[in-house]
Amino acid sequence: MQFIDNAIWLLAAFPLLCGMVSLLLPSPRLVLSAAAAGVLASAALDTLAVARVFARGAMASNGDWFRVDALSAFHLAVMIIVFAMSSIYAVSYFRNEPEDMQLNLASARRFSALWHGALAAMTLVLISNNIAIMWVGVEATTLLTAFLICLHISTVSLEATWKYLIVCSVGVAFAFMGVLLLAASAGANAAGASVMQWTHLQGIASGLDPRLARLSFIFLLVGYGTKAGLAPMHSWLPDAHSQAPAPVSAVFSGFMLNMALYCIMRHMPIVAQTAGNQHWAGNLLIFFGLASILIAAVFIISQHDLKRLLAYCSVEHIGIIALGLGLGGAGIFAALFHTLNHSLCKTLGFFSAGRIGQACHSHDMRQIRGAMRIDPLWGGGLFGSLLALIGVAPFAIFMSEFMLLKAAADSHRYIVIVVFLLGAGIVFVGVLRQAIEMAWGEKPQGAHGIKSSLAERIIVLATLALLILAGIWMPDFFRNALKAAAAVAGGGMP
């Protein structure tokens, strides 16, 4: 296990290697299975690193270019859960696509290569200690995942891809101006290569030029916020999520958005520690968080497309996480807990939407009826994940939202509580109404049954069980891991 300490870059390089190997295989089915195997192997490697960090503290390698601390290890853990589940699911999802949408060898290879590439780029974002390399990784994920949206080329999928590409590239370009401004705010305090190193900037945070640091945070928040889907920069998100194949939507919603928020989490403590900015950065995040919750709620009420509904739920939950970050202290702990819960839940939601959509030949919620009768497993998965998403007890999202409200109450931010409850209430009613009809209504004529593999059954049942378990019991090792990660995002340097 020692080798990881000295070569953290392996975590990002290994998926690339797996992607290349999977290109050599001769049939679409084999390529997809190899993609799943490759992701599982990468996940095993990441697990070693995560376990090591939580047992022994942060590790760095290659002249501090790469570094994994509790915050990045926590996100690595969320990433591998989402990616591993989605890769296994992708095998049976693509097998059960209608005849005219079956993947041929070329598109299966394209999927596998880009899928591994996206995994590598996201890993690079998490393990780099350099804010500019982190940016390079974020931009790379945009470019690598663009073709995953239009895996099946059609007018609507091209439209979604184009919007995603332009909006996110321009947004992330703003983030780069933020990175440059943050480096500039160090002035003469930083020399040479260390000028963009996170650990270095964190160390000299109190000496940064506060005006430039503020300006940089605005650029970073708008830039990475675009990629994270914070309102009002979320315009690409519902289109991309609804047009992409279900496993891709799951990774987008389950982790790519969180990766962008992770970048904001990295910059927040630096900016908050410069003179006079203590609450400023947090208040900005609270504002964007509340705006996301309210705007998402408005669109959820009038939504007819299941995958767009889930996409707007992502906007809402990313807003909730941003809100928690902005509150600071216990709010950050709640936000990180919420990150894991939302990723689990949304992954299951998109999986179910994909399989039930295949059975009903539509993602229009007016066409999807009687999901429980079509298939109890996926119907239950859909209903359960929607219930969990809107914060029904005893699911874990209820707990994390409760913790967040408590953090807001402790800091006497009553307006925040009122706005949050208003938004969450609208979403609750809007989604529940749809969920009940989709689960219990009259089964449509053309709907056929769903054949699910053993792996899929395990994924659905295990995710639901985990969501309930995490809602009623938080084991000590998990609490400590979350605390350590929250401490990093709050400005500590373990």
Add this chain to the structure above:
Amino acid sequence: MHGMTENIMAVLLVVNLALMASSRLAGCIGLVALQGIAIGLLPLFAPGGFSARGFLLAAFVAVLKGIVFPRLLHNAIRGASVRREVEPFVGYGFSLIIGVALTILSFWLGTGLLPSSHGNERIVLAGAIATVFTGLFLIVSRRKALTQVLGYLVMENGIAAFGLAVVSEIPLLIELGILLDAFVAIFVMAIIIYHISREFDHIDADQLSTLKG
């Protein structure tokens, strides 16, 4: 040396204004390529910039932005029978006035951001901000998908100049990573434009509006 930086910034600003007023797509691609080459050469004339590393990097940027990108974009529109930007949301004359206003605004912002001891950097910063503004304006005010890509490239050029003005030295590895991203971005956008022109018989980004709500 000092004068050369100012000359390059002048090229940058003139290209910005010319882009505001031209409708031929091929001409716009050429203008953006010229701007890219100018940006590539800029670091050579910074104090201490004339090193082997600086020279190689400048040559690399110039080839990438001056030859590779234009070729990719020309290929992308070869299939589509589009040669001109038609009826932009904002007319060319008015665009030009906006361009001048944005340039003035940029000089005001650029001189406010850095202390007056950084004479040269202030000019580069102002030019950089003007270029970023121009790129953004092209993205939101033009109909053709290709012009939006050009806007993105102009913005990228502006950010490169911005980096030169505010950060004294960016490590080579980072510089290369950024260029790789820019290359892949243009590559991917060119492929998507090609697919759009095949599926839709046009490359009007404003008509990509089926997905709503």
